[in-house]
Amino acid sequence: MGGQKQVREYSSTGPLGSAAGQDLVRELRRMKAASGLSFARLGAETTYSRASLERYINGKLFPSRQAVAEIARACGADPADVQRLWDAAVAAESAAGQPTAPLDRRTAWRRRARLVVAALALTALVLGLDTGAAPGKGSVPSARADGCRDYYAEIRVYTIGRMCWTAEGATVSGYVLNPAEPGPALAQLCVSNRPNSCSQLIDLATAGVGRQVWYQRTVGLAPGYGAWIRTCLSGYCTSWK
Incomplete structure (x- = not known):
C-alpha cells in the first residue's frame, strides 16, 4: 500500500x-x-x-x-x-500554508516546570485511555460507499481533521496540536481489516510543546479494510477514532 x-x-x-x-x-x-x-x-x-x-x-x-x-x-x-x-x-x-514561529522559549520552559508526571497518569485513568495498537473489538469495517467524516481525539494534546475514502484508498487531512506538554504529541493512522491488529501503523506527525503540525496522508485500502486515527502523548493514546 x-x-x-x-x-x-x-x-x-x-x-x-x-x-x-x-x-x-x-x-x-x-x-x-x-x-x-x-x-x-x-x-x-x-x-x-x-x-x-x-x-x-x-x-x-x-x-x-x-x-x-x-x-x-x-x-x-x-x-x-x-x-x-x-x-x-x-x-x-x-x-x-505558511509556518509561524514557535512560542517564546521562556514561556515554554515555565509551562514545562509546572507539569507533573502524575497528572498524565491520572488523565489516563480518568479518561480510560487506550494504550493498545489497533482498533478494538467490533471495529472491523464493513463495505461502504465513498464518503468523508470528521475526527477528533484528545489527551491533553489533540488531533483534529477530516478523513475521506473511496473503494481504493483513504486520505486524512488535519493537524496535531500540543499546547503545553513536554512530551511530543503524536497523531497516528491505523489501516486494518480486523480487531486488535493494524496491517499498517503510520505516524502522521509529531508536535513539540507549543507547536501545531499540519499533515495530509493518502493510503491504499484493500477490500474490507478501513482506517482510523488516534493521538498519543508519552506512551498514552486515545482510542481509535
Whole structure:
C-alpha cells in the first residue's frame, strides 16, 4: 500500500491568525456575552476547564470543533453556525500554508516546570485511555460507499481533521496540536481489516510543546479494510477514532 505525506508546522494559535479565525473568535465572544455566563459557569456547563475556555474565547489558543460546539450549546446558540466558522478558519489556514514561529522559549520552559508526571497518569485513568495498537473489538469495517467524516481525539494534546475514502484508498487531512506538554504529541493512522491488529501503523506527525503540525496522508485500502486515527502523548493514546 502506497502513501503520500505532507507536514506543515504552526504555532498553537493556528487558524486564529486568519481573518476567518478572527471571525470565529468574535462569534465565541459574542455568544458568551449574550449568555451572561462567567468562565467558571461556562466550564461547569461544558467538559472544558475555565482556563481552557478563557484561552479559546479570547483567541489565545485554537479550540477543537467539539469545544466550539459545546460552548455554543452552553450559551444557548446553534452549534452548526459556529462550527461553520471553525471549518472556514481551518480551511483558511490550510490554504495559506505558511509556518509561524514557535512560542517564546521562556514561556515554554515555565509551562514545562509546572507539569507533573502524575497528572498524565491520572488523565489516563480518568479518561480510560487506550494504550493498545489497533482498533478494538467490533471495529472491523464493513463495505461502504465513498464518503468523508470528521475526527477528533484528545489527551491533553489533540488531533483534529477530516478523513475521506473511496473503494481504493483513504486520505486524512488535519493537524496535531500540543499546547503545553513536554512530551511530543503524536497523531497516528491505523489501516486494518480486523480487531486488535493494524496491517499498517503510520505516524502522521509529531508536535513539540507549543507547536501545531499540519499533515495530509493518502493510503491504499484493500477490500474490507478501513482506517482510523488516534493521538498519543508519552506512551498514552486515545482510542481509535
